[in-house]
Amino acid sequence: MRPVTGKVLERESLHSSLDSPVMGSINFLNEVMGRFPDAISFAPGAPHTAFFDEIDIPRHLARYRRYLEEERGLTSAQVDRLLYQYGPSRGLINELVAQALRADQGIDVPEESVVVTVGCQEAILLVLRALFTSPRDLLAVVNPCFVGLSGAANLLGIDTVPVDDTEEGLDFAQLDEVCRQARESGSPIRAMYVAPDFSNPSGSRLGLEARHRLLATAEREDFLLLEDNAYAFTTTDEASLPPLKALPGGERVVHLGTFAKTCMPGARVGYVVADQPVRRASGGTGLLADELATVKSMVTVNTSPISQAVIGGILLEHRGSVAEAAR
Ligand SMILES: Cc1ncc(COP(=O)(O)O)c(C=O)c1O
Numbered sequence: 246m247r248p249v250t251g252k253v254l255e256r257e258s259l260h261s262s263l264d265s266p267v268m269g270s271i272n273f274l275n276e277v278m279g280r281f282p283d284a285i286s287f288a289p290g291a292p293h294t295a296f297f298d299e300i301d302i303p304r305h306l307a308r309y310r311r312y313l314e315e316e317r318g319l320t321s322a323q324v325d326r327l328l329y330q331y332g333p334s335r336g337l338i339n340e341l342v343a344q345a346l347r348a349d350q351g352i353d354v355p356e357e358s359v360v361v362t363v364g365c366q367e368a369i370l371l372v373l374r375a376l377f378t379s380p381r382d383l384l385a386v387v388n389p390c391f392v393g394l395s396g397a398a399n400l401l402g403i404d405t406v407p408v409d410d411t412e413e414g415l416d417f418a419q420l421d422e423v424c425r426q427a428r429e430s431g432s433p434i435r436a437m438y439v440a441p442d443f444s445n446p447s448g449s450r451l452g453l454e455a456r457h458r459l460l461a462t463a464e465r466e467d468f469l470l471l472e473d474n475a476y477a478f479t480t481t482d483e484a485s486l487p488p489l490k491a492l493p494g495g496e497r498v499v500h501l502g503t504f505a506k507t508c509m510p511g512a513r514v515g516y517v518v519a520d521q522p523v524r525r526a527s528g529g530t531g532l533l534a535d536e537l538a539t540v541k542s543m544v545t546v547n548t549s550p551i552s553q554a555v556i557g558g559i560l561l562e563h564r565g566s567v568a569e570a571a572r
Contacts, residue, residue: 260400262396262399262400262402265396265399267392267396267399268396268399268400270392270396271366271392271393271396274286274288274289275289275291278291282294288446290445290475290476290506291510292505292506292507292510296509297509300508300509302555304562305554305555305556305557305558305559305562306328306551306554306555306558307558308557308558308559308561308562309338309554309557309558309561310324310328310554312557312558312561313327327550328550328551328554329550329551330550331546331547332547332550333538333547334360334538334539334541334542334546334547335359335360335361335534335535335538335541336359336360336361336362336516336547336548336553337361337550337553337554337557338361338553338554338556338557338560339356339357339359339360339361340356341557341560341561341565342359342361342516342560343355343356343358343359344560344565345565345566345567346359346500346502346518348564348565348566348568349567349568350474350477350478350487350488350491351487351488351491352488352490352491352495352500352518353491354490354518354520355520357532357534358518358519358520358532358533358534359516359517359518359534360516360517360519360534360537360538360541361514361515361516361548361553362514362516362517362541362545362548363513363515363545363548363549364505364510364514364515365393365473365475365501365503365505365516366393366397366515367541367544367545367548368501368503368515368516368517369393369394369397369471369473369501370397370400370544371537371540371541371544372471372499372501372517372519372537373397373398373401373403374401374540375533375536375537375540376436376469377401377403377435377436380402380404381431381432381433382403382404382432382433383404383405383406383427383432383433383434383435384398384403384404384405384406384434384435384436384437384438385405385406385407385420385423385424385434385436385437385438385468386398386405386406386407386408386437386438387407387408387410387415387437387438387439387440387444388407388408388409388410389410389444389446389447390405390407390438391438391440391444391445391446391473394438404432406423406427406434408420408423410444410447410449414449414451414452415439415451415455415459417455417458417459417462420437420462421462424462424466424468428466433467433468434466434468435468435469436468436469436470436471436499437459437463437468437469437471438471438473439451439459439470439471439472439473439489440472440473440474440475440476441456441472441474441477441486441488442474442476442477442480442486442488443476443477443479443480445473445476450486451486452486453486456486456487456489456492457493457494459489460489460492460493460494460495460497460498461494463494463497464494464497468497469497469498469499469521470489470497470498470499471498471499471501472488472489472490472498472499472500472501473501473502474488474490474500474501474502475501475502475503475505476506477502478506478507478567478568479506479507482568488500490518496520496521497521499517499519499521499533500517500518501515501516501518502516502517502518503515503516504556504559504567507567507568508555508556508559508567512552512555512556513548513549513552514548514549514552514555514556517534517537518534519532519533519534519536519537520532520533520534521533523535523536
């Protein structure tokens with residue numbers, strides 16, 4: 246190793262979130278996976294490498310190009326510009342994502358409510374940044390909780406309060422108690438994070454009745470639900486349950502997802518559906534998605550158009566269905 250010549254910084258002088266063991270865990274799990282490529286690691290929720298054999302980047306890119314030229318009427322030069330230039334923070338393949346959500350998940354939202362992100366992890370960060378304004382606001386989280394969510398909350402200085410995921414399912418008595426305490430202490434629950442389908446790390450699912458009950462609790466206590474859909478597309482048709490976003494009361498659900506598990510993690514393409522209207526003091530109404538796109542423009546500017554085109558090509562090849570692409 247070369248001698249270290251940079252100016253020495255005290256760890257205590259850096260952001261306090263860096264002290265949390267949660268912060269290094271995703272990188273650690275990915276590094277271990279890279280070091281033992283023949284082992285099947287269940288820790289990071291990574292797809293098996295055998296699925297990568299079907300990936301053909303030039304073909305997927307060409308499919309998306311053809312779509313832009315033949316169905317959207319763009320010239321080849323316009324397509325080049327779209328793929329090689331900076332692009333809109335909101336994303337390029339929003340209509341294809343909206344179409345896949347409609348086809349596979351029964352989530353019927355306009356493409357304007359979709360923001361295409363650098364993985365679901367960025368979607369989590371954008372949503373937390375936009376929603377949490379006061380240090381008193383609390384984020385309820387399913388416990389055990391995905392480390393990417395705990396880490397992002399930690400990074401942003403957001404306090405989390407656990408609600409246990411037990412053998413019998415989500416502990417609603419505990420959730421009610423958490424809400425009561427939050428109300429009485431004047432620290433409201435702003436939102437609750439859940440992953441109803443194959444929660445990471447527990448692998449548990451919320452039953453249909455529990456989904457309705459959670460939506461009813463959110464309504465009664467007036468908090469938003471952050472629904473992490475990372476694994477829902479991997480279920481079979483017979484076993485699939487409607488996502489919270491597609492159920493009555495779904496207006497207060499911000500829906501987060503990714504193509505990492507169904508297409509490939511290396512593309513780093515995820516999305517967030519945020520169709521909540523935002524009323525501006527100056528008059529006029531926009532969508533929460535607009536605000537998230539603004540936050541994104543200051544984080545990653547835009548998701549790589551080339552990565553989006555590859556995912557777009559895969560979706561088009563499977564008639565707009567992620568579920569079909571994952572099979
Ligand atoms: C539940 C859950 N949400 C989000 C993510 C992050 O997904 P992405 O790779 O798209 O950032 C993961 C990845 O493991 C996950 O398990």
